[in-house]
Amino acid sequence: MLDAAIIGAVLASVVAAATTLLLASLGELVAERAGTLNLGVEGMMIVGAAVGYATAYGSGSLLLGTVAAVLAGMALSLVFAGLAIWLATNQVASGLATTILGLGLAGLIGAGFVGTQLDGAPQLHIAGLTELPVVGKALFGQDAFVYVSFLLLAAVAYTLARTRIGLVLRAVGENHAAAHALGHPVRGIRTLAVMFGGACAGLAGAHLSLAYTPFWASDMTAGRGWIALALVVFSAWRPLWLLAGAYLFGAVSILQLHVQGFGLGIPSQFLSALPYLATIIALVVISALKHGRGAPASLGVPFVPDR
Amino acid sequence: MPLRLERQENISPLRHAMAPVVAALVTLVVGAVMFVVLGHDPLRAFTIYFIEPLGDAYMLQELVVKASPLLLIGIGLAFCYRANRWNIGAEGQYVAGAVLGSWLALATQGTEAGPWVLPAMLVLGAIGGALWGLIPAFLRVRFGASEILTSLMLVYVAQLGLDYLVRGPWRDPQGFNFPQSVTFDDVALMPLLMGEGRLHGGIIIALLAVVAATFVLGRTLIGFSIELAGSAPRAAAFAGFDEKRVTYGVFAVSGALAGVAGIIEVAGPIGQLQPTISPGYGFTAIIAAMLGRLHPVGILVASLVLALTYIGGEAAQITMRLPFDVTRVFQGTLLIAILAADILVRYRIRRVEGTTHA
Numbered sequence: 001m002l003d004a005a006i007i008g009a010v011l012a013s014v015v016a017a018a019t020t021l022l023l024a025s026l027g028e029l030v031a032e033r034a035g036t037l038n039l040g041v042e043g044m045m046i047v048g049a050a051v052g053y054a055t056a057y058g059s060g061s062l063l064l065g066t067v068a069a070v071l072a073g074m075a076l077s078l079v080f081a082g083l084a085i086w087l088a089t090n091q092v093a094s095g096l097a098t099t100i101l102g103l104g105l106a107g108l109i110g111a112g113f114v115g116t117q118l119d120g121a122p123q124l125h126i127a128g129l130t131e132l133p134v135v136g137k138a139l140f141g142q143d144a145f146v147y148v149s150f151l152l153l154a155a156v157a158y159t160l161a162r163t164r165i166g167l168v169l170r171a172v173g174e175n176h177a178a179a180h181a182l183g184h185p186v187r188g189i190r191t192l193a194v195m196f197g198g199a200c201a202g203l204a205g206a207h208l209s210l211a212y213t214p215f216w217a218s219d220m221t222a223g224r225g226w227i228a229l230a231l232v233v234f235s236a237w238r239p240l241w242l243l244a245g246a247y248l249f250g251a252v253s254i255l256q257l258h259v260q261g262f263g264l265g266i267p268s269q270f271l272s273a274l275p276y277l278a279t280i281i282a283l284v285v286i287s288a289l290k291h292g293r294g295a296p297a298s299l300g301v302p303f304v305p306d307r
Numbered sequence: 308m309p310l311r312l313e314r315q316e317n318i319s320p321l322r323h324a325m326a327p328v329v330a331a332l333v334t335l336v337v338g339a340v341m342f343v344v345l346g347h348d349p350l351r352a353f354t355i356y357f358i359e360p361l362g363d364a365y366m367l368q369e370l371v372v373k374a375s376p377l378l379l380i381g382i383g384l385a386f387c388y389r390a391n392r393w394n395i396g397a398e399g400q401y402v403a404g405a406v407l408g409s410w411l412a413l414a415t416q417g418t419e420a421g422p423w424v425l426p427a428m429l430v431l432g433a434i435g436g437a438l439w440g441l442i443p444a445f446l447r448v449r450f451g452a453s454e455i456l457t458s459l460m461l462v463y464v465a466q467l468g469l470d471y472l473v474r475g476p477w478r479d480p481q482g483f484n485f486p487q488s489v490t491f492d493d494v495a496l497m498p499l500l501m502g503e504g505r506l507h508g509g510i511i512i513a514l515l516a517v518v519a520a521t522f523v524l525g526r527t528l529i530g531f532s533i534e535l536a537g538s539a540p541r542a543a544a545f546a547g548f549d550e551k552r553v554t555y556g557v558f559a560v561s562g563a564l565a566g567v568a569g570i571i572e573v574a575g576p577i578g579q580l581q582p583t584i585s586p587g588y589g590f591t592a593i594i595a596a597m598l599g600r601l602h603p604v605g606i607l608v609a610s611l612v613l614a615l616t617y618i619g620g621e622a623a624q625i626t627m628r629l630p631f632d633v634t635r636v637f638q639g640t641l642l643i644a645i646l647a648a649d650i651l652v653r654y655r656i657r658r659v660e661g662t663t664h665a
Contacts, residue, residue: 039455043639079643089646092393092455093597097646100590101639107632108345218632223463230456269471276463279456280446287452 004133010258011138015146016212018250020204022149024228025235025242026156027200032232033160034193035173035298039095040080042225043102044073044198048205050106053113053216062121066206073202074195076102081194085187088302103219113216120214121145145207152200157239169193173296176303186303201225223276230279234286236294245282252278326652327598327605330644331612337640347627355626356619366618368505372576374607374614375513376401376585379568380592381599381606382520383561389524389601390557391537396443396458397565398589399465400436404566405573406469407435409580412495413477413488424494428570429512436566437559439465444558448551454558462589470582477580488580497575509571516564520603533557565589586617587635594642613638 024045031038051072056065076098083094121143124130129140160166169189171179176186204224209216227249235241256271338356339349360366380397387394394400408428415424443458470486479489500506524530535543536553544550573584595613599605620634 083643083646087647087650089650092395093593093642093646096395096593097639097642099639100594100635100642104632104635104637104639107630107635108341111630111632223460226456226459230460233453233456267471267475269467269474273464273467276460280452280460283452283456284446284450287446288450 008134008137010254011135012141014247014250014254015138015142016250017254018247019142019146019149020207020212020224021228021231021249022153022243022246023145023207024201024204024225025231025246026149026152026239027197027204028228029232029235029237029239029242030156030160030169030200031190031193031197032299033173033237033296034169034190035176035296035301035303036081036084036190036194037091037095037300038077038080038084038098038194038197039092039229040076040098040102041095041197041201041228042221042223043099043106044076044201045102045205045208045225045228046106046219046221047076047102047109048073048202049209049220050109050205050216052202052206053118053209054109056118056210057113057116062118062210065210066203069202069206069210070199071202073198073200073205075198076105077194077198077201078191080198081191084302085190085194088304091300091302099225107218110216110218114218116215118210118214121211143211145203145211148203153239153243160239170296173298176298176301180303180305186305190303201228204228227275227279230283233295234282236286236290237296238294248282249275249278322652326648327600327609327645329652330598330641330648333644333648334637334641337644338637341633341636345629345633347629352623352627352629355622357615360615360618360622365505366622370611370614370618371510372505372507373617374610375510376568376572376588377592377595377610377613378513378607379516379571380561380565380589381595381610382516382603383564384592384596385520385524385599385601385603385606386533386557386560388596389537390533390553391540392444392447392554392557393455394440394443394458394558394561395455395593396440396460396462396589397561397592398585398587399458399462400439400562400565401569401572401585401589402462402465402469403439403569404432404434404436404563405569405580405584406465406472407566408432408570409477409488409491409573412491412574413580415495416489416492420492420494422494424492425497425574428495428574429567432566432570433563434566436569437563440558440562440565441555444554448554454554469580469584473580473582479579486582490579491574495574496578497571505576507571507575509568509575512567512571517603517607524603529556565592591617591638594638594645597642598645613641616641 024041028038028041048069052065052069055068056062079101080094080098083089084091123141123143126140130136160170168184172184172186172189180186205221208220213220231242231245231249234245253275256274259266260268260271342349342352360370380401384394384397408431411424411428411431439461442461443454446452446457447454473488474486477488479487497507497509500508500510532543532548533553535546536548536550540550568588569584573580577584591613595606595609598609616634616637620631623629623633624631
């Protein structure tokens with residue numbers, strides 16, 4: 001039963017499931033390294049999914065849809081930035097408000113598209129490589145979102161660790177008073193980081209509604225934005241660990257689907273709960289091991305410059 | 308852009324009370340724009356949304372019925388938020404309370420059990436909600452795991468658990484395979500206040516919670532320790548208040564109140580268990596708590612306002628074929644507006660001369 005073709009297909013779907021999480025959590029990681037905790041990921045993601053789908057459906061262009069999704073996620077992130085960064089409101093409440101608003105807006109935008117379907121994003125095909133047994137489809141038969149997510153990961157990891165921009169961004173997140181004293185525009189940098197997070201969440205949404213499951217369903221993000229937030233904690237704010245976490249969670253969410261398919265007599269609801277339970281367990285384990293180390297020191301603390 | 312927030316001293320109480328009013332007005336303006344974009348006459352939409360429900364006795368009762376779970380949950384959340392503990396999983400605690408309370412209703416179904424059943428269900432509802440709420444509290448105290456994320460994840464787990472029960476072991480065998488439990492016996496149902504209509508006993512419980520919470524939060528050492536733990540944790544530690552006990556306490560209270568709200572809803576307006584027993588009360592109550600400035604009486608007013616968005620949303624769904632998401636947009640906008648208004652009341656934005664970085 002478990003031959004190479006099935007394993008290959010499972011691996012390929014794990015990659016697809018992990019990509020949504022990787023894209024969204026990568027953006028949130030950057031926002032958090034700059035010191036802002038944006039709980040609006042779920043909202044920005046679903047707005048990206050809705051706007052991306054509506055645009056792609058209307059224009060017939062997946063690329064246009066993706067661009068629109070990125071811009072939509074970014075626009076919603078500005079609502080959060082305006083509140084949490086410029087008005088220094090409570091970040092938790094502001095993020096929640098962003099998510100609630102995003103879920104509502106996405107429902108309104110998507111209402112006219114329920115029941116429609118799109119041709120999903122095309123998948124890479126390299127003669128010889130894509131047909132490789134087991135890993136061929138997973139590595140060489142994916143859509144552009146997957147390869148973009150790897151490029152983004154590399155770019156974020158490099159920028160944070162090796163460039164001046166990354167250094168300033170981390171300084172703002174670790175000690176905003178010192179960064180301010182050095183003349184860095186703390187709130188401006190945070191706003192850009194949050195906008196990057198919004199763009200990534202929008203891109204993750206586009207991946208959901210244009211490639212992973214190319215149709216619109218209300219609440220189709222199903223908590224993935226929240227899992228992405230947990231992954232950032234899980235990664236201890238390091239990009240490469242984010243990769244590991246996203247694939248681990250992608251694997252859990254896909255494997256539970258396949259176990260449901262085999263019909264082992266385990267109630268499907270228990271299996272559906274696995275990704276959420278795994279998130280809790282991962283948070284607990286990582287928190288117990290690290291005890292708060294690794295988090296940017298100014299995370300969640302609003303910055304109000306005085307004279 | 309050299310702008311600066313400047314703290315205002317001596318804000319008049321009137322100005323403080325104005326913030327929610329201003330937030331509501333801003334929300335209405337945003338709402339008007341939304342209706343125009345959706346191709347509807349905003350005046351007609353507002354009439355259907357906010358005016359008509361207030362002119363109809365049945366709708367007014369429905370308003371109170373929808374406000375009471377928001378009120379109960381919102382008061383509990385005020386305990387958490389005052390202590391700076393971020394329980395955002397009240398929706399899960401609501402479901403957990405409903406499930407545990409309903410267990411008794413189903414276990415005594417068709418027996419000679421007396422009128423003790425309903426009070427016992429309420430107690431079980433409180434226990435179920437409190438236990439579900441204590442999980443994130445324990446994970447935070449013991450392992451330092453973020454209660455924000457764990458409480459939220461437990462919402463999904465609770466909803467899936469409920470889904471399993473009503474499709475599996477608790478499904479009504481005579482229910483034509485519908486995913487729902489049997490309708491509860493009379494002793495397991497909330498009595499109606501006027502013998503008929505929509506108002507039920509749960510509303511009294513919610514009002515009692517307002518009185519009790521106002522007293523506890525405003526007049527007792529417990530309330531003071533919660534306040535202090537939130538606003539000045541170091542001072543609270545020096546004063547000898549145990550941070551862990553505060554965490555457990557506020558999560559237990561807010562979980563219990565959400566659980567009671569859940570069992571009241573199931574034993575009241577719904578009358579049986581279904582896969583979905585809440586239109587997002589646990590999340591909307593977060594807005595109620597914020598809009599009501601974490602004060603029980605304020606939350607009472609805020610719950611009525613938010614209940615109106617539910618009722619209006621349902622009316623607009625029927626008469627204008629507007630998706631229910633309009634209500635979510637209203638609620639999200641309202642929360643954003645209140646957060647912003649809160650700051651703008653206490654601070655003043657000033658242009659700063661010179662080249663200082665803002």
